[in-house]
Amino acid sequence: MTRVLLIDDDVELLDLLADYLRQEGFDVVAVHDGEAGVAEALSGTYAIAILDVMMPRLNGLDTLRRIRMKSQLPVLMLTARGDDTDRIVGLELGADDYVPKPCTPRELVARIRAILRRASAVPADAAQTSILSVNALTMWPQQRRVEWAGAPVELTSTEFNLLEVLVRNAGRPVSKGELSEKGLGRALTRFDRNIDVHLSSLRHKLGNLADGRSCIQTVYRLGYQFIKE
Amino acid sequence: MGRLFWKVFAFTLLAQLIATLGIGGAVWLKRATNEVPSEQIDSSPPAAFIIEAAASTLQYGGTPALRNLLTNLEQHRHRPLVVVGDDNQELLGRALNPQVLATARNLLQSNTAQEMVRQVQAPDGRRYVLFVPMLAGDRHGFDNAGHAPPAAPGFFLDQRPPPFDAHDPRHVGVEPPPDGPYGGPKGSPNDHPPDMPPDMRFLPFLPIISAIFGSLIFALLLAWYFSKPIRSLRSAFTSVAGGNLEIHLGTIMGPRRDELADLGRDFDTMVERLRALMNGQRRLLHDVSHELRSPLARLQVAIGLARQQPEKIDSSLERIERESMRMEKLVGELLTLSKLEAGALQPVHEDVNIDELLADLVLDARFEAEASERKLEFSGHCNLVLKGDPELLHRALENVLRNALKQTLAGSTVTLDAGVDAQRKELRIAILDRGPGVAQAELDLIFEPFFRGTGAAQSTEGHGLGLAIAQRVVAAHGGSIRATNRSGGGLSVELFLPLAQP
Numbered sequence: 001m002t003r004v005l006l007i008d009d010d011v012e013l014l015d016l017l018a019d020y021l022r023q024e025g026f027d028v029v030a031v032h033d034g035e036a037g038v039a040e041a042l043s044g045t046y047a048i049a050i051l052d053v054m055m056p057r058l059n060g061l062d063t064l065r066r067i068r069m070k071s072q073l074p075v076l077m078l079t080a081r082g083d084d085t086d087r088i089v090g091l092e093l094g095a096d097d098y099v100p101k102p103c104t105p106r107e108l109v110a111r112i113r114a115i116l117r118r119a120s121a122v123p124a125d126a127a128q129t130s131i132l133s134v135n136a137l138t139m140w141p142q143q144r145r146v147e148w149a150g151a152p153v154e155l156t157s158t159e160f161n162l163l164e165v166l167v168r169n170a171g172r173p174v175s176k177g178e179l180s181e182k183g184l185g186r187a188l189t190r191f192d193r194n195i196d197v198h199l200s201s202l203r204h205k206l207g208n209l210a211d212g213r214s215c216i217q218t219v220y221r222l223g224y225q226f227i228k229e
Numbered sequence: 230m231g232r233l234f235w236k237v238f239a240f241t242l243l244a245q246l247i248a249t250l251g252i253g254g255a256v257w258l259k260r261a262t263n264e265v266p267s268e269q270i271d272s273s274p275p276a277a278f279i280i281e282a283a284a285s286t287l288q289y290g291g292t293p294a295l296r297n298l299l300t301n302l303e304q305h306r307h308r309p310l311v312v313v314g315d316d317n318q319e320l321l322g323r324a325l326n327p328q329v330l331a332t333a334r335n336l337l338q339s340n341t342a343q344e345m346v347r348q349v350q351a352p353d354g355r356r357y358v359l360f361v362p363m364l365a366g367d368r369h370g371f372d373n374a375g376h377a378p379p380a381a382p383g384f385f386l387d388q389r390p391p392p393f394d395a396h397d398p399r400h401v402g403v404e405p406p407p408d409g410p411y412g413g414p415k416g417s418p419n420d421h422p423p424d425m426p427p428d429m430r431f432l433p434f435l436p437i438i439s440a441i442f443g444s445l446i447f448a449l450l451l452a453w454y455f456s457k458p459i460r461s462l463r464s465a466f467t468s469v470a471g472g473n474l475e476i477h478l479g480t481i482m483g484p485r486r487d488e489l490a491d492l493g494r495d496f497d498t499m500v501e502r503l504r505a506l507m508n509g510q511r512r513l514l515h516d517v518s519h520e521l522r523s524p525l526a527r528l529q530v531a532i533g534l535a536r537q538q539p540e541k542i543d544s545s546l547e548r549i550e551r552e553s554m555r556m557e558k559l560v561g562e563l564l565t566l567s568k569l570e571a572g573a574l575q576p577v578h579e580d581v582n583i584d585e586l587l588a589d590l591v592l593d594a595r596f597e598a599e600a601s602e603r604k605l606e607f608s609g610h611c612n613l614v615l616k617g618d619p620e621l622l623h624r625a626l627e628n629v630l631r632n633a634l635k636q637t638l639a640g641s642t643v644t645l646d647a648g649v650d651a652q653r654k655e656l657r658i659a660i661l662d663r664g665p666g667v668a669q670a671e672l673d674l675i676f677e678p679f680f681r682g683t684g685a686a687q688s689t690e691g692h693g694l695g696l697a698i699a700q701r702v703v704a705a706h707g708g709s710i711r712a713t714n715r716s717g718g719g720l721s722v723e724l725f726l727p728l729a730q731p
Contacts, residue, residue, distance in 0.1 A: 010523055016530040016548070023537050054519060056681060080519060102525040105533035 001027040002116060003045055007037035007063065008052035008078065020105045026112075034058025034066075041067045041075075047116055050108070052078045052101070053086045061089055068094040074115045074157050078103075084193075091197040096158040097184060098194075114185030119157040134170045134228055135215060136207060139163070148207045158184065159202050162195070163226075166216065171228035173219035199224055231456060238452035245444035253437060269329045269363050270336065270345050276361035277344040279310050283359050284349040287312070291352045296320055313358045320357065333360045458482055458489040465496060474504040516679035520559055520692050524552040562694040565624075566678060569701035576618035576705050583613045583656060586623060587647055594630050602639050605630075609647035613656060615726060617706050625702035628695030629660050629710075629722050636664030636720065649728070655708070656726045663719040672712045676700040699724070 004026045006014050014030040021028045029046075031037050035058055041049050049067065053060035064075055077090040077098040087098050096115050099108055132139040136149040144160055146153045155163065162183035166174055176195050180188035188195070203214045209227060217225050279302070287295045295312060299321050302310055312320040313333075319325055336346045337358060346360040461481045468476055478493035528549055535545035591607045598605045615622075633643045641663035648657055667675055674680045679693040703710045708726040715721050 010526070013523065013527050013530060016527060016534060020530055020534050020537060023534075080522065102522050102529055105530050105537075 001025070002047045003027045003029065004112065005037070005040050005046045005049040006030040007032075007034065007041075007049060007055075007060075009033060009055045010052070017105065017108075021109065021112075024109050034060070034063035037063050038066045041073055042070055044071070046073060047119070048074045048076060048112055050076045050078060050112070051095075053083075053090065054080060054101075061086070061093060064090060064093045064095055068156075072154065072156055074119050076108075076111055076115060088193060088197055091194060092201055094156045094201070096156055111186070115157070118161045118183070118185050132164070132167050134167055134226060135209065137167065137215065139167055153205050155202070155205065159198055159205070162198055163202055163206075166224060166226040170226040173222040173225040175223040177223075179223065195224075231460060233459060234452045234456035236452075237455050238448050241448035241451050242444055245448060246441065249437065249440045249444065253440075269332050271361040271363050272345045279361060280344070280347050280359045283310055283312065284347050287349045287351050287357060287359075289352075292320065292355070292357075295351075295357075310359065310361055315356055326362075329362055330358075333358055336360075455489075458485065458493065462489075462493060462496065465500075469500060469503075474500055474507065476500060513678055517563060520679060521556060524556045524559070528552045559692050559694070562692065562698060566694055566698055566701065569698065569705060576621055576702075578616045579619055581615045581617050581619045581622060583611050583615055583647065586619065586626070587645065587658075590623065590626055590630060591645060594627070594634060598634050598643065601634070603634055603637055604642040605634070605645065606642055607645045609645075611647050611649045611656060613649060613728070615656065615706075615728070617726075618702075621702045622706070625699035626658065626660075626724070628699045629724070632695055633660050633662035633664070633720070633722070637662035638664060641719075654728045656728060658724045658726075659721060660724075661715060661719060661721045663715075663717075666714045666718060666720050667712065669714070672714070675712055676710065696722075 002025070004021055006017060006021075006028060008014050008030075009032050011032055014032070018028040018030050029040060031040055034055055037049070037051065038058075040046070051060050051063060055063070058066075060077065064077070067073060067075065072094075074096045075094070077087070077095040078101050079086045079090060079098045080101055090098055096118075097111055099111055132141065138147045139145070141164055144157070146155055146160065146163065162179055165179055165182045177188045179195050180186060180192070183198075184194065199216055203216050206215055209215055209229065213227070215227050217227055219225050283295060283298060286298050290297075299310060299312065303321070311323075311325065311333075313325065313330060314320065317325075317327075317330065333346045337348055346358060348356055348358050350356050461478060465476050465478050465481075478496050482490045482493040531545050531548040531552065535542050535549070538545075587607065587609075591605060595605045630643070630645065637643050643663075644659075644661040646659045646661070649655075650657055671680070676696050676699075678697040680697075681693055700710045703724050703726065706726055708724060710725070711723045713721050713723070
């Protein structure tokens, strides 16, 4: 069974959510503060962590930072609606996606499933299992491994999925809508900065081209393009 | 430059011009009246002084002394003082222009210019008329007709050396020397002290023009001095109106010390206060939205559960009901708090029997405390009636008491103690628990709305508004509230209410 870690200080909310998620077929463990959350998340037994940003003591962002230092566990952030800063900082720190906090449990489950699908995607297609290589970048989609000029690059599962979509379409621009559908597993919503933030951190993690440009270029009004030389 | 600048500038300039012209006019008028009596007789103060001196000499020293003085004056090329006896003879025997003499006698008779012409009686009984004829070259009191050498421009023609223009006798006594008194070479015989040189006719404009320029500069400075801080103030107001509260006028005003600088400082204080209030409101709004979000999140999950598991509809509905009640309570508390903060909730001044109020409170709380295995001890009878709002006071005390019961450890005791401090004229109500207490740095913060202590028991009951409301109620009654950590663990909250309401 898929193990889900819930980290939130609202005990009653977690009781209700755990009840709901169990009914949806997840194995749920709920912890009520950041410290315990980090310890549980690093145990390596979870498929995904759902983390609330607003927590006393160790807050959500710090918790995420500490998880990311050691693990690429998919993390879904619960953020306050309308608080863009938390959202963007969360994504920059390596959260895979976010859900504004008063949300329906149905939406939450849909997001969890989307992330899990991406994280565990093992394409059966022979063409997709082969090694992808463009310029200095080499990807092993099956092992979810990436190397830039021979050096391994650590990517979150969302970053990996987005990069894979770009690399498979290297040399042509990919729209944000397509990236959202294929990379995040959901339709692009209005004012969604999710893709931009993920691609920004991808640029930082990957090296530059010989002429100093980033290997991922923004194509005005169209989306993003992985440069093929 | 704004309008104020030009107004201050114009009015200052106007005032200074009026002052300049007024004083100048007064001086000119005085001169004019003095000069009216005669154009032939000198009316200047030095002339009056010489006449005064000569009169005294004559009165006490007699004619020989005066003659001596006149000779001396003559030698020093002083003003030509004329002394004429009743027989129309000049004391030194100098020839006089009869016209000038007639004018002098007329003036003496008309009595209008006592300082210009004086009649003095000598000790020998003879009377003399004393005056100084006009010194300007174009007219003087001495008759030059028929005297030799006729070309002398002086007053005592027979004693004067010839002037530089000696060949033109017509000039003498009729016209000024061509170059004026300043025209002659230094030390020339003509170089007698000039009284009113002809060029000076234009020179009065020089002081007036420089006065006007001076006025202009000072008016500009004054206008700038007043309008500059006001302009800074105005731009500061504009930026505050635009929402920028990060402005300091004190630094713009500089070391200035006057009412305008005070105004700037008052403005800074006001902005500081506004900023604090706005930050408080912003934080409160942020906290409120967050606090409302939690029950909303639970509501949504409960609704989701009701859909997912229709067989558990009853417990889900119960949960939904509970969450909506919580939101209702939160909104109610918020309203009370904001009314108290805005001062809209003035305490009603009713008689409140403190013993009854506390007994009522304890009865309710003890029932709940025992249900959760905590004890409540109540001691103290104060036999006191206070003026205040019984409902607000009840709520304040209930909030503190519930908080204590919530924080105190299971099986421990909460103590409520009331007593009157006769010396300080106040009622003291202490509520003591045996809970985790509050970190020393947070003791004052627990009365802030939505504050949650790091050590406080985690609970979804309550929103952190209870103590904030209690504090504001006590403040509205003129009292104070204080939290301290107890030795041996736990928190002590003390409420002080003055016996006499302000």
